[in-house]
Amino acid sequence: MRKQTCPTLVRGWLGVLLALALTTGGLMAAERECILRGRVTDTDDNWLPDVRVELKRAGAVTNTDPNGLFELKFKAPSPMTADRRGVYDILALDKEGHLGRSIQITDPAYFEKPVVEKMEPNPVGEDNVGFSVRLPVYQSIHGLTRQIKGFEKGDPIEAERFESLFERKSGIDPQGPKDRVSFHAYIPRGAERVRAAFLISLHGMGTIDHPRLRDFADRNAVALIGVLGGPMQRGFVPVANIDPHIERLGRLSERPELATVPILTFGHSNGTGFAAIFPSRRPERVIGWISYHSGGSWHLQFPDVEKVPGLVMHGHKDRWLENGQEQIVKRLRRERNAAVAMMLEANVGHGPVDADATWEFIAAFCEAAMRVRLNEDGSLKPVTIKNGWLGETYDRERGGQQDLAIAPYDRFPGDRSTANWLPDEIFAEIWNAYGKTNPGK
Numbered sequence: 131m132r133k134q135t136c137p138t139l140v141r142g143w144l145g146v147l148l149a150l151a152l153t154t155g156g157l158m159a160a161e162r163e164c165i166l167r168g169r170v171t172d173t174d175d176n177w178l179p180d181v182r183v184e185l186k187r188a189g190a191v192t193n194t195d196p197n198g199l200f201e202l203k204f205k206a207p208s209p210m211t212a213d214r215r216g217v218y219d220i221l222a223l224d225k226e227g228h229l230g231r232s233i234q235i236t237d238p239a240y241f242e243k244p245v246v247e248k249m250e251p252n253p254v255g256e257d258n259v260g261f262s263v264r265l266p267v268y269q270s271i272h273g274l275t276r277q278i279k280g281f282e283k284g285d286p287i288e289a290e291r292f293e294s295l296f297e298r299k300s301g302i303d304p305q306g307p308k309d310r311v312s313f314h315a316y317i318p319r320g321a322e323r324v325r326a327a328f329l330i331s332l333h334g335m336g337t338i339d340h341p342r343l344r345d346f347a348d349r350n351a352v353a354l355i356g357v358l359g360g361p362m363q364r365g366f367v368p369v370a371n372i373d374p375h376i377e378r379l380g381r382l383s384e385r386p387e388l389a390t391v392p393i394l395t396f397g398h399s400n401g402t403g404f405a406a407i408f409p410s411r412r413p414e415r416v417i418g419w420i421s422y423h424s425g426g427s428w429h430l431q432f433p434d435v436e437k438v439p440g441l442v443m444h445g446h447k448d449r450w451l452e453n454g455q456e457q458i459v460k461r462l463r464r465e466r467n468a469a470v471a472m473m474l475e476a477n478v479g480h481g482p483v484d485a486d487a488t489w490e491f492i493a494a495f496c497e498a499a500m501r502v503r504l505n506e507d508g509s510l511k512p513v514t515i516k517n518g519w520l521g522e523t524y525d526r527e528r529g530g531q532q533d534l535a536i537a538p539y540d541r542f543p544g545d546r547s548t549a550n551w552l553p554d555e556i557f558a559e560i561w562n563a564y565g566k567t568n569p570g571k
Contacts, residue, residue, distance in 0.1 A: 166202035166241075170194050170223060173248045174363075176334040176399050177480045178225055181249065187219040196447045196479020210238050223249055226485070251337070258338065258354075259382040260314035265361040267309050268302040269371055271403050272364040275428050283426060284454020286461060289433040292410075296367045311359030314338060315379040315388065321351035324385050326417060326504065327376070327393045328496065331405065332358035334398030335422065335482055342486055346493035350500065353388055355379065357404070365403025365429065369411045392510055394496050398422040399450070399480065402429040409438035414510065418499030418553075420492055423480050427454035436468030439499040439513060439553050441492070445478035446529060460523070460548045469513045471550035473565060474524040476531050483569035491564050498557035516540065519558035521550035524565070533566045 170181045177198030184191045190204035212218050216236050223231040228249045235241075274295055275281045316338045318324065328347065330336045337343065338354035347354050355376065357363055362372065373389070380388035394417050397405030402424035409416040410432035418439040421430060430442060442459050444451050455472075462468035473491075475483075482488040502517070503510050520542040522534040535544070536558040542549060552558040 161205050161208045164204055164206045166190075166200075166204065168200055169198045170200070170225075170247070170249060171198055172228065172334065173250050174333050174399070178228070178249060179479050179481045179483065180225060181228075182222075182224040184222045184224075185219050186222055196445060196477070196481075196483070197449060198480070206241075212236070223247070225249060251332070258314045258316045259379060260312060261378065261382070262310050262312040262359075263375070264308040265311045265359070265371070266304045267307045267361050268304065269299070269366040269368075270361050270364055271296075271299060271367055271407065272360075272400060274299070274403075275426075283452075284457060285428075286458070287428060287431050292431070292433055300368050309360045311357065311362050311375075313375050313379055314356045315383055316344065316347060316354040317383050317385055318347045318351050318353060320348065323351065324353045324387050324391055325351040325508065326391050326500065327353045327355050327388055329355050329357065329372075329393050329395045329404075329408065331363045331397040331401035332356045333363040333401035333404070335485070335488075336363075336396060336398055336401060340485065340489050342489035342493060346489075346496060350497065352394070352496075353383075353385065353391075355388075363404055364400045365397075365405075365407045367407065367411070369407055392417050392504060392508060394499065395419045396422065396492065397424075397429075400425040400429075402426075406430060406432050406435055406440075409435045409440070413437040417503050417510065418496060420495065422488075422492075423448055423450065424455055425450050425453070427458040430455060430458050430462065436462055436466035436470065437513060438469065439495075439503065439551075440468065440470040441473065441495045442470060443473045443475065443488075443492075445480060446474050446476045446524075446526070447478060448480045450480060456524075456526070463549065463551065464547045467515055467547075469515060469518070469551050469553075471521060471552050471561065472524070473561065474526070475565075475569060476529060478569055487564070487567075487569060491560065494557055494560045495553075498553040501556075502553045515551060519552040519555055520544075520546060521552055521558060521561055523548060523550065531566045531568055534562060536562050 170178045172178055179194055179196045181194040183200050183202055185204055188204040190202050192200050192202045194200045210218055218235045218238055221233040228251055231249055338356040377389040380386045392415050395405040395408045402421040405419045405421050406429045409419045413434045416438045421442045423444050444455055459472045462470050516539045518539055519536055520539055521536045552561055
């Protein structure tokens with residue numbers, strides 16, 4: 131009989147959500163210690179931290195790290211035997227906000243090669259209206275920089291180059307492959323009229339169901355609109371393509387004002403393209419935008435994003451941070467005097483460690499942007515940089531939680547040209563407190 135081994139992990143796959151390997155010994159020999167290594171991601175290939183990973187029969191349990199990786203030590207029985215249903219073991223994956231996975235292992239060869247598994251987010255709740263349609267794939271801007279010859283991650287991109295790429299993308303014949311896009315809206319409780327809409331890419335951690343987000347929506351009469359589907363969730367042009375769908379949500383919810391109210395935008399990972407394309411194409415309508423742990427820095431450079439209050443968050447332990455995001459934010463401040471701040475989260479990978487605290491912080495930024503930008507009649511004020519506050523930049527070499535100095539713009543003692551721009555004193559204090567608090571504790 132062929133000797134079964136515990137092979138080493140093959141790294142570097144794209145789209146593999148759970149890569150397994152067994153090391154150090156034969157399954158048919160005497161019982162030996164083995165290691166199950168892998169990575170867990172969601173259905174959009176975003177790495178998932180804090181997933182509980184368990185081999186039930188072996189009784190081995192661990193959690194994924196900030197980048198979705200895990201090592202699970204266990205003993206392989208000799209020989210491996212199946213129960214009466216032909217099941218050798220059960221691999222269970224569990225994470226809040228996602229549908230649990232229970233994989234019955236019915237073939238011992240399962241342990242000898244990488245496998246592909248995905249954790250799906252919880253479905254959108256029942257207290258909203260929604261629909262889905264098939265839209266042309268061409269309109270997505272995902273991978274747009276592949277059209278720039280010689281482009282390297284982190285390179286600055288001039289506005290003229292972006293405009294050329296957007297124009298070329300907008301001119302593509304809409305006849306071609308299509309994919310399904312879902313639209314859902316939560317209408318704030320008790321609101322006579324919706325004041326604004328928060329457009330959220332459901333890529334990664336995006337949701338319209340989190341309690342902290344719902345509380346923000348109810349307090350401020352802000353509708354939550356979730357968008358899921360390849361043609362739109364990573365960003366798209368022209369942005370007018372979304373208008374008829376938002377208008378339809380307004381009709382379904384009997385809130386026709388949804389079609390015209392000012393907006394906030396959010397995107398996680400490559401969803402940053404969704405968050406940033408709106409302030410770029412419609413700065414006169416966007417109250418504020420949030421990029422959460424972007425997959426690249428090119429999304430942050432779109433023309434005119436500097437005109438709208440922006441919050442760029444990133445995990446200090448996220449490998450995608452090496453794509454130049456920190457440098458681009460400083461460049462936005464220095465060269466465009468952008469209304470943007472960065473929050474580098476110590477001890478955090480690609481996903482949130484404490485989702486409650488994360489959404490509460492994002493909601494606080496949205497409220498600050500509304501205070502400085504939204505008039506009572508629904509019109510928007512232009513951003514006045516000198517009326518804001520500034521915050522010290524994070525020292526990546528020192529790492530960890532940092533107490534970053536904050537001050538009104540005209541009294542800030544450091545380099546104003548690269549300091550983080552914060553809408554007002556209230557949010558400046560929240561930003562400072564969030565940056566020096568260890569997430570998850």
